[in-house]
Amino acid sequence: MANNLLAGKRGIIFGALDANSIAWKTALKAHEQGAKFVLTNAPVALRMGEINKLAEQCGTIVIPADATVVEDLDKLVAQAVEHLGGKLDFVLHSIGMSPNVRKGKTYTDLNYEWFQKTLDISALSLHKVLQSCMKQEAINEWGSVVALTYIAGQRAFPGYGDMADAKATLESIVRSFGYYYGNAKKVRINSISQSPTMTTAGSGIKGFDSFFGFADKMSPLGNASADACADYTITLFSDLTKYVTMQNLYHDGGFSNMGVSEVMMNTFAESK
Numbered sequence: 459m460a461n462n463l464l465a466g467k468r469g470i471i472f473g474a475l476d477a478n479s480i481a482w483k484t485a486l487k488a489h490e491q492g493a494k495f496v497l498t499n500a501p502v503a504l505r506m507g508e509i510n511k512l513a514e515q516c517g518t519i520v521i522p523a524d525a526t527v528v529e530d531l532d533k534l535v536a537q538a539v540e541h542l543g544g545k546l547d548f549v550l551h552s553i554g555m556s557p558n559v560r561k562g563k564t565y566t567d568l569n570y571e572w573f574q575k576t577l578d579i580s581a582l583s584l585h586k587v588l589q590s591c592m593k594q595e596a597i598n599e600w601g602s603v604v605a606l607t608y609i610a611g612q613r614a615f616p617g618y619g620d621m622a623d624a625k626a627t628l629e630s631i632v633r634s635f636g637y638y639y640g641n642a643k644k645v646r647i648n649s650i651s652q653s654p655t656m657t658t659a660g661s662g663i664k665g666f667d668s669f670f671g672f673a674d675k676m677s678p679l680g681n682a683s684a685d686a687c688a689d690y691t692i693t694l695f696s697d698l699t700k701y702v703t704m705q706n707l708y709h710d711g712g713f714s715n716m717g718v719s720e721v722m723m724n725t726f727a728e729s730k
């Protein structure tokens with residue numbers, strides 16, 4: 459449903475890898491709502507070529523940038539402002555990757571070089587994006603930055619590995635930078651803590667199917683889809699949520715406030 463919620467707004471969308479990506483769905487909805495934006499991803503991800511289809515659909519361009527490399531980000535931000543013809547109103551940080559998780563290293567047997575990569579890609583990259591935007595004065599007042607996170611940043615979820623620490627750091631950057639950017643330029647920064655979602659990043663987690671099924675059975679509304687996450691993100695980019703900042707916002711069908719559900723209790727009753 460197009461309401462022109464983002465008419466006249468400009469942005470950067472990080473992290474659309476394929477049609478399952480949360481960022482991909484968000485780009486389509488942002489386009490539908492009248493926004494102009496550039497797409498970006500790591501050069502290695504661009505080689506798949508999928509993102510060009512999305513760019514075509516949204517009438518935009520793709521600017522390569524490794525989100526861990528400050529020079530890439532500086533160039534990206536400058537080029538985006540130039541291409542879009544003005545400062546930005548929104549940024550989506552939808553980036554996550556852990557070499558430890560990908561290579562099956564458990565939390566008690568981490569490779570520390572990879573751990574640093576996990577933190578750099580999945581958490582510090584948000585700080586780097588924000589610092590680059592702030593230094594270049596690239597975001598308009600009341601602009602909105604959204605980062606994607608998962609509840610394993612707050613609670614223990616075996617199998618999520620060092621990504622849990624990355625998400626906790628990401629959420630902390632949301633709060634800390636949210637203070638500084640809000641104070642200086644009225645830019646708001648929030649994270650969305652999304653349900654398990656069938657994407658490349660999601661299904662890389664060991665036991666992902668169980669995470670997915672468990673969360674679905676625990677949540678009164680069931681798991682939130684990537685499409686629904688994109689809708690929620692659009693509201694945060696819009697002017698209807700101007701005073702929401704520094705928050706970790708659960709978008710999880712109620713999962714985060716549950717103790718146990720009747721469905722789960724019945725599962726154990728039946729197994730006796």
Ligand SMILES: NC(=O)c1ccc[n+]([C@@H]2O[C@H](COP(=O)([O-])OP(=O)(O)OC[C@H]3O[C@@H](n4cnc5c(N)ncnc54)[C@H](O)[C@@H]3O)[C@@H](O)[C@H]2O)c1
Pocket residue numbers: 472473474475476478479480481499500503523524525526551552553554555579606607608651652653654655656657658659660661
């Ligand atoms: N899928 C889930 O279950 C789930 C749940 C909660 C939160 N999230 C979060 O949502 C976000 C998006 O993930 P997704 O599920 O859409 O999966 P995805 O695999 O489609 O997206 C992850 C993106 O990160 C990009 N990326 C990795 N390294 C990068 C780098 N160095 N520079 C720039 N980009 C880089 C990838 O190319 C990819 O586009 C991530 O932060 C993820 O942790 C996912």
